[in-house]
Amino acid sequence: MNRMKTTNRANSSIPERLSKMLSLDREVLGGYAFLFPLLLFISVLILLPVLGTFLDSLRRDLPYLPGKFVGLDNYLAIFRDGSFWNSVRFTTLFVLVSVPLEVILGLIIALVLNETFPGRTALRAVVLIPWAIPAAVSGRIFELIYNYSYGAANYLTHLLGVGPVNWLGTDLGAFAAVVVADVWKTTPFAAIILLAGLAAIDQDLYRQAQVDRANFVQRFLKITLPLLKPVLVVTLLFRTVDALRVFDVIFVLTGGGPGGSTNAVSLFAYTYYAAGDFGYGAAVSVLLFVVALGFSLTYIKIARFGEEL
Amino acid sequence: MREETSKKILLTLAAIMATIFCLGPFIYMVLTSLSGNPDFLLPTKPFAPSLTNFMAVIFSESAHFLAYLRNSLIISAVAAVATVFLASLAAYALTRLSLPGKTVLLLSILALSMFPPISLISYLFKLMSALGWVNTYPGLILPYVAWSMPLSLWILVSYFAQVPRDLDRSAGIDGASRFQTLIKIILPVAAPGVFSTTLLVFIFAFNEFLFALMLTVDYRSRTIPVGIALFEGIHGQIPWGEIMAAATLTTIPVVILTLIFQKRIVQGLTRGAVKQ
Numbered sequence: 001m002n003r004m005k006t007t008n009r010a011n012s013s014i015p016e017r018l019s020k021m022l023s024l025d026r027e028v029l030g031g032y033a034f035l036f037p038l039l040l041f042i043s044v045l046i047l048l049p050v051l052g053t054f055l056d057s058l059r060r061d062l063p064y065l066p067g068k069f070v071g072l073d074n075y076l077a078i079f080r081d082g083s084f085w086n087s088v089r090f091t092t093l094f095v096l097v098s099v100p101l102e103v104i105l106g107l108i109i110a111l112v113l114n115e116t117f118p119g120r121t122a123l124r125a126v127v128l129i130p131w132a133i134p135a136a137v138s139g140r141i142f143e144l145i146y147n148y149s150y151g152a153a154n155y156l157t158h159l160l161g162v163g164p165v166n167w168l169g170t171d172l173g174a175f176a177a178v179v180v181a182d183v184w185k186t187t188p189f190a191a192i193i194l195l196a197g198l199a200a201i202d203q204d205l206y207r208q209a210q211v212d213r214a215n216f217v218q219r220f221l222k223i224t225l226p227l228l229k230p231v232l233v234v235t236l237l238f239r240t241v242d243a244l245r246v247f248d249v250i251f252v253l254t255g256g257g258p259g260g261s262t263n264a265v266s267l268f269a270y271t272y273y274a275a276g277d278f279g280y281g282a283a284v285s286v287l288l289f290v291v292a293l294g295f296s297l298t299y300i301k302i303a304r305f306g307e308e309l
Numbered sequence: 310m311r312e313e314t315s316k317k318i319l320l321t322l323a324a325i326m327a328t329i330f331c332l333g334p335f336i337y338m339v340l341t342s343l344s345g346n347p348d349f350l351l352p353t354k355p356f357a358p359s360l361t362n363f364m365a366v367i368f369s370e371s372a373h374f375l376a377y378l379r380n381s382l383i384i385s386a387v388a389a390v391a392t393v394f395l396a397s398l399a400a401y402a403l404t405r406l407s408l409p410g411k412t413v414l415l416l417s418i419l420a421l422s423m424f425p426p427i428s429l430i431s432y433l434f435k436l437m438s439a440l441g442w443v444n445t446y447p448g449l450i451l452p453y454v455a456w457s458m459p460l461s462l463w464i465l466v467s468y469f470a471q472v473p474r475d476l477d478r479s480a481g482i483d484g485a486s487r488f489q490t491l492i493k494i495i496l497p498v499a500a501p502g503v504f505s506t507t508l509l510v511f512i513f514a515f516n517e518f519l520f521a522l523m524l525t526v527d528y529r530s531r532t533i534p535v536g537i538a539l540f541e542g543i544h545g546q547i548p549w550g551e552i553m554a555a556a557t558l559t560t561i562p563v564v565i566l567t568l569i570f571q572k573r574i575v576q577g578l579t580r581g582a583v584k585q
Contacts, residue, residue: 037398042421134515134563292425
């Protein structure tokens with residue numbers, strides 16, 4: 001049967017086949033014409049810069065000195081650099097503390113928004129406000145909140161009967177300050193994504209559970225959590241990739257201080273760029289890039305993008 | 310019955326806490342901007358309502374606040390429209406035409422959006438310096454267009470995939486070219502999605518910090534987040550009232566957009582992050 005079909009096709013007239021081939025090619029060519037502007041933009045302004053950064057990382061390029069190729073020297077220097085490991089340690093801790101907090105708080109908010117109650121639409125709008133405010137601006141708001149003499153944070157500690165806390169002047173205080181500011185800004189995003197996941201759960205399951213007299217906690221543990229797991233994992237990974245490259249809020253709030261204790265890897269690289277040491281800054285950026293890429297590819301694989309094409 | 314009541318109480322409490330959590334810092338910002346003294350939380354310093362901070366920010370020659378805001382609005386709007394137009398062309402090709410390797414292409418493009426921006430900026434800076442575009446609008450608009458392209462493409466693909474193919478087939482029979490089909494059929498049908506994407510890119514560009522920090526020098530192109538981040542005042546003391554007034558004026562456009570179009574934004578965000 002198959003063989004017959006093949007012969008049939010082979011027997012179809014040559015002009016017909018030719019025009020078929022041509023039209024396919026025209027479709028492919030036309031398709032790439034539609035893709036061309038996008039491909040041009042991302043090649044010149046994303047891929048080329050990443051490649052350039054990689055090449056830079058193999059050079060020593062200081063102001064007023066001729067640049068030269070140094071191979072892996074920058075990387076070797078980085079691995080011996082205590083302040084680099086310090087920034088890696090901070091960034092790791094930052095991700096490990098802030099991302100789970102964001103996802104847990106986001107889940108709580110999503111669970112609330114998934115119920116029907118008066119004012120639900122209003123709350124949904126309110127939740128988006130921290131997301132909409134530029135991180136640099138919210139960094140400034142939190143800088144005032146953490147002001148030692150009259151900020152809102154120490155006003156609250158005073159109400160609780162605790163003495164004023166030196167938020168931005170101590171290692172632990174600055175870490176907490178940065179985490180809270182980031183959690184405030186990014187929890188809404190987690191909440192929105194998780195809410196979409198909750199809304200996709202079949203309501204009949206809950207009705208059945210109610211018939212079976214399962215209580216609120218049981219329903220959450222037995223139905224919500226297992227069914228939400230894929231979306232939870234996606235949210236965790238998405239937030240991890242984002243938290244790894246944290247820059248704005250820390251630049252504004254602590255500038256990496258006190259004493260480099262909140263010096264995120266992005267900020268560490270930036271200080272070298274700002275000082276004109278492009279080779280070293282580039283090598284740090286490349287390392288961060290590799291780690292972020294690993295998480296991104298995992299995310300894309302797990303989120304199963306591209307299936308509907 | 311008892312469970313219903315306790316659930317209601319828990320829900321109300323959580324809703325109130327969520328509201329305080331999200332609005333607290335925002336309200337504190339607005340209050341500080343409206344107070345003559347930023348230390349109004351101290352028992353000895355009463356809240357002194359005044360508009361001096363706003364006046365100072367708006368009319369100060371040296372703060373350039375209005376110039377920053379104008380730069381931000383223009384740059385973000387142009388970037389949003391340009392990105393969505395170019396991404397629509399690509400999304401059309403990926404959803405409608407049979408191209409070899411398009412899934413791989415889409416996934417690779419998506420991976421780009423997760424690059425740490427720090428791994429691009431030194432080279433972008435060199436490129437823009439070579440073109441003489443540091444501290445100009447195109448110098449910031451072009452990187453924003455490139456940088457928001459992957460996510461826009463992804464969101465638009467998910468919307469375009471839902472437009473019934475019969476529509477463009479009948480347009481094709483009527484003799485419309487592919488470009489006409491995109492402009493006259495697909496874009497109008499997918500208008501809500503196109504609009505969500507434009508809004509998201511606008512907000513993204515309005516909020517962006519690192520590129521703007523590296524690629525702008527002064528009021529001629531500096532955007533408002535960088536302006537506010539670097540605003541230190543001239544008298545030694547940090548002028549908190551003025552900074553918060555500037556912050557309030559900055560957040561008003563985005564907050565209004567967000568409140569009006571919350572449904573669209575939520576939809577766009579969700580499509581961008583998880584498969585439905």
